[in-house]
Amino acid sequence: MAKPLEVDEQWLERIADQVSGLSYGHVTITVHDGRIVQIDRTERTRFDASSQKQQAASDSIQQVKHREGQSTGESLRIVQ
Incomplete structure (x- = not known):
């Protein structure tokens, strides 16, 4: 018991x-x-869908900047 x-x-x-x-x-x-x-x-911390899309877009831009900077030796500036 x-x-x-x-x-x-x-x-x-x-x-x-x-x-x-x-x-x-x-x-x-x-x-x-x-x-x-x-x-x-x-x-738990929950994020709405728009925040996730913004983060994914920011990550993609950073990846492009990194790749293009490596291939040409120049840095890439993106203006939004």
């Missing part, structure tokens, strides 16, 4: 602190022998 979980005010505050402000992610509470021994928080 499992022991009843012992939770005091301090652990409730710790759990509330970990959950507070979490937009995407999860909080894992580890219990050993009926006592909380650990709290893990994993937070």
